[in-house]
Amino acid sequence: MIPVAFDYLAPSTVDEAVRALVDAGEDAKVLAGGQSLLPVLRMRLAAPSMVVDLSRVGELRGVREEGDELVIGAMTSHHDVLRDQLVRTHALLLAEATTTVADPQVRHRGTLGGALAHADPAGDLPAPVLALGGDVVLAGPTGRRTVPVERFFVDYFTTELAQDELLVEIRLPKRTGWGARYEKFSRVAQAWSTVAVAATVLVRDGRFVEAKVALTNMGAVPVRAYAVEEALVGGSADADAIHAAARHAAEGTNPTSDASADAEYRQHLARVLTARALTAAAAV
Amino acid sequence: MRVTVIVDGVSYSDDVEPRLLLVHYLREHLGKVGTVVGCDTSNCGACTVHLDGRSVKSCSVLAVQADGREVATVEGLARDGRLHPVQQAFHDNHALQCGFCTPGMIMQAVDLLADDPDPDEEAVRAGLEGNLCRCTGYQNIVRAVLDAARRMSPGAGPEAERLTDEAAQVTHVAGGGQ
Numbered sequence: 001m002i003p004v005a006f007d008y009l010a011p012s013t014v015d016e017a018v019r020a021l022v023d024a025g026e027d028a029k030v031l032a033g034g035q036s037l038l039p040v041l042r043m044r045l046a047a048p049s050m051v052v053d054l055s056r057v058g059e060l061r062g063v064r065e066e067g068d069e070l071v072i073g074a075m076t077s078h079h080d081v082l083r084d085q086l087v088r089t090h091a092l093l094l095a096e097a098t099t100t101v102a103d104p105q106v107r108h109r110g111t112l113g114g115a116l117a118h119a120d121p122a123g124d125l126p127a128p129v130l131a132l133g134g135d136v137v138l139a140g141p142t143g144r145r146t147v148p149v150e151r152f153f154v155d156y157f158t159t160e161l162a163q164d165e166l167l168v169e170i171r172l173p174k175r176t177g178w179g180a181r182y183e184k185f186s187r188v189a190q191a192w193s194t195v196a197v198a199a200t201v202l203v204r205d206g207r208f209v210e211a212k213v214a215l216t217n218m219g220a221v222p223v224r225a226y227a228v229e230e231a232l233v234g235g236s237a238d239a240d241a242i243h244a245a246a247r248h249a250a251e252g253t254n255p256t257s258d259a260s261a262d263a264e265y266r267q268h269l270a271r272v273l274t275a276r277a278l279t280a281a282a283a284v
Numbered sequence: 285m286r287v288t289v290i291v292d293g294v295s296y297s298d299d300v301e302p303r304l305l306l307v308h309y310l311r312e313h314l315g316k317v318g319t320v321v322g323c324d325t326s327n328c329g330a331c332t333v334h335l336d337g338r339s340v341k342s343c344s345v346l347a348v349q350a351d352g353r354e355v356a357t358v359e360g361l362a363r364d365g366r367l368h369p370v371q372q373a374f375h376d377n378h379a380l381q382c383g384f385c386t387p388g389m390i391m392q393a394v395d396l397l398a399d400d401p402d403p404d405e406e407a408v409r410a411g412l413e414g415n416l417c418r419c420t421g422y423q424n425i426v427r428a429v430l431d432a433a434r435r436m437s438p439g440a441g442p443e444a445e446r447l448t449d450e451a452a453q454v455t456h457v458a459g460g461g462q
Contacts, residue, residue: 001324008285008302008348038344039326041303051302055349079338103414104395105329108338109345189413190327 003041010053014060014139014168017052021164022141024050030166031055032075032114035106060113060168063087069134072170074113079104081112091172093180093200097128100184100196113167116152119159119221121256122192126153127222128182131198131214134172140165153221178202178210181280183273187260193217194261195269197225197249199277201232208232208241208282215270218253227251228274237282246275287351291316292360300347306340307331309347310357318359318387322416329415332388332395333357339395341414358387361394370394370432379428381419389415393429402433 007024011017021028029048031037033055040046054060060075063084070090072081081087081098088095094112101107101115101124115125116136130153135146141164152160161167184196196216202209211232213225227248235241250267257263278284288297291314298313310316310333319342322330331342334356342355361368367375370393380386389412396403396411403411408429409422417425 002305002308003303005301005303008346010348010351034346034349035326035344038305038346042305042324042343053346053349103329104411105332105339105341105392105414106326106344108335109340 001042001044003038004044004047006041006048007050008053009050010056012056012058014057014166017054017057017166018139018141018164020050020052021166024052026163028052028163030117032117033077033110034114035102035110036114036118036120054166065090065174066171068174070172070174072112072172074117074167074169075111076113078102078107078110078112078115082107090174090176091132092178093128093132093175093182093198094125094172096180097124097182097198100124100182103190112170116170117159117161117167119153119157120192121156121220121222122217124182124184124193124196124216127196127214127216128198128200129170129172130222130224131200131212132172132175133212134170136167137169137171138162138165139168144168146171150224156220175200175202175212179281179283181277183277183280184216185269185273191260195255195266195273197270197273197277199274199281201237201278201281203237203282206237208235208237211278213249213274213277215249215253215274218250218255218266218270223253225249225251225270225274228278232278237284239279239284242278242282242284243275246271246278249274285348285351287348289347289350289352290354292355292357302346302348304347305343306333306335306345306347306350306355307342309350310342310355313347316357316359319357320384320387322384322388327414327416328385328388329392329412330385330388332391332415334391334395337398339392356391358390361390368394369435370397370429373428373432373435374425377424377428377431379421379424381417381421385415385417385419389417389425393432396429397433397436401436403430405430 009020027049031053060073062073178200180200198214201211211229213228228245231245249270255263255266320330322328326344333342
């Protein structure tokens with residue numbers, strides 16, 4: 001299929017990109033890696049009059065440390081996230097989840113910022129970023145603003161980003177030495193996650209010092225499993241504690257029913273996958 | 285929009301619509317029909333080419349995004365009438381039935397061997413997860429990639445290809461003497 005005709009700009013700085021979005025008005029779309037947007041355009045599910053391509057904005061790529069934070073440029077590709085030693089050291093959960101995204105070709109083009117801004121409830125990166133905590137930085141015509149990750153995801157395919165704003169970077173608190181696991185369930189290869197669980201934990205002397213758990217596709221936006229976290233922290237890092245805590249995984253969730261799973265089954269999966277994810281993350 | 289792209293070592297300059305997909309540019313503007321359109325949904329990987337040395341699905345890249353960049357297709361792999369070692373391994377291991385997925389399989393296999401010159405079977409299967417063979421001929425495809433890795437054991441790239449050529453010549457001479 002062939003997309004509807006559109007105008008195209010490939011700015012080389014964030015300021016130029018924001019100006020292009022302001023000038024283009026309502027009908028503009030931001031192109032990051034294009035691995036969701038191009039299929040959408042091809043199927044004519046979207047017909048923007050203007051596409052603003054960020055692939056030539058060099059300042060949006062790369063990973064760096066700033067004090068206690070790991071800062072990831074929004075246009076850093078999944079491939080580069082996977083190769084990055086800082087990510088592996090300070091945000092292992094993000095690396096674990098990124099390995100499960102699509103396939104090598106898509107990981108060469110697709111970007112972390114693009115995946116977050118797309119906000120697909122079945123997407124595999126929103127939940128790990130939510131579990132890791134931290135902020136996203138958005139650039140617009142009046143400057144930059146910092147938004148906590150938990151306020152960024154608003155609804156299905158909808159984020160805090162205004163029409164004339166860009167996601168420029170993701171700032172994650174360093175989780176150095178934490179164990180991590182992204183446990184994903186889908187019915188066939190290449191299918192979206194039916195449900196997935198992102199878990200990262202800090203274990204010391206056989207006890208959970210900290211635990212962060214978030215769920216993919218258990219609602220319109222990724223959700224933190226706070227009840228699981230509370231049940232774990234301070235307790236022993238063993239199989240009994242993990243299974244007891246995992247029973248709380250679906251509390252307060254309102255997953256959809258569709259062709260691949262009904263809501264009740266999704267809640268069952270959330271509990272099972274949470275136990276598996278924690279077991280692997282804590283190396284129990 | 286004016287784009288200048290190097291494809292298989294040759295520079296092309298063309299006016300294209302921004303909505304033109306890279307795969308359509310290759311096939312319809314340049315006549316590079318070795319790269320095929322399989323699924324049109326980004327699943328199958330038949331349209332895989334290399335963009336600046338990295339495998340991409342050319343149905344999910346705009347031609348304008350390749351402006352100033354370098355594209356390698358399956359048509360550019362053979363040198364001086366000799367198949368690339370990965371192509372030769374596909375031939376020797378009967379790693380194709382209908383052949384439609386083959387251009388994408390080969391381009392992804394070259395990418396995977398450049399990353400990991402000595403993959404085990406599991407790594408080959410994971411590396412090819414974005415490429416579908418509707419004939420389900422995966423056994424021989426995986427065998428071919430492992431065989432290609434052995435042939436290119438010093439690593440991927442021009443040097444490995446030269447060594448393979450020398451080996452092929454030696455075999456040829458030996459065969460001719462029998």
